[in-house]
Amino acid sequence: MSARDARNAHVRAMRTPPVVERESSAAVDLGPLSGFIGYRLRRAQLQVLAGFEQALREIGLSPGQLSVLVVISRNPGLTQSDVCTALGIQRANFTPLLHALEATGLATRQVLPADRRSNTLQLTALGRDVLVRALALHERLERRITDCLGGGGRAQLAELLRKLEAL
Amino acid sequence: MSARDARNAHVRAMRTPPVVERESSAAVDLGPLSGFIGYRLRRAQLQVLAGFEQALREIGLSPGQLSVLVVISRNPGLTQSDVCTALGIQRANFTPLLHALEATGLATRQVLPADRRSNTLQLTALGRDVLVRALALHERLERRITDCLGGGGRAQLAELLRKLEAL
DNA sequence: GGGAAATGGTTATGATAAATAACTAATAAT
């Protein structure tokens, strides 16, 4: 990095023709990697994830938890499996996620009388309240993204990603 | 899901006006979630990741490993830290990743005489060969993505994601 | 009606990626 650059700075300044430049900081060639969608996706997702945690820090919801709250808020009475398939979560991974929402008093399970294997999900009053606040905080993140991409870019990105889900 | 639909099918067929439709399969309302870039990113990234593993199965490289091979192939003599900052990997997480590449004979570390704390990285002959084959296999995935998004869409996506990394 | 098969939810477990802190050896700074 710049360590070695600093070390060799005098050499370069006096005698080195600025040809090789000794890997000066950002001079790393990513080659075909720059065009890999998967690579770009990973880095972008990490960045947005960091933004999410920052934006929702005071509430402390994970992305998955927020998504579940949104879905059961708009579709009261869905079963766990319904939510899982809607969100692309494994049923096995959904159990602890949901239990966390129950433990914090945001959601409740209720056995469906018509099929006593199934649990239907509802938000508590607290859950509705927290959801509203979380969505407001999340707006900040989305605004940052819009500022970064422009309104059109943001819409394009959402659409392209949506298409990609059907890969 | 369709389970409950099937259960109530006779009822609906005889007397129920097709109004409520009992959460028919894809009728889950994601609400604002559909517009969340973070949500779309997560799902798209998972999909592309699955495509990656499928495409490179016969070689068995992880995305991170491939990215490292590419970078040290195009920039021989980089130190570990150089590669880390170029790829956005923590130095601590890079160590086992690199050791795996060494253990499979794809890359070598070499102490830099000018600074014996640093290791410079090189590909072995095998590493170069595997890299070529891996890139060829990876082409398939990229082609699938291009088929899915169109050439223009793919370029747009790459650019938008690149911008997002600077969020 | 009653046994086999399928379904909803849970548990346990493993694999992977990422973050943090503490440590060593070597170099740089003063």
Added chain:
DNA sequence: ATTATTAGTTATTTATCATAACCATTTCCC
């Protein structure tokens, strides 16, 4: 020469995703 940085390693923690096995319930079908 002492001190402070820096490169790399180790250990640990956390979170996400995947798989398989299991129980209770319901459906299928004979």
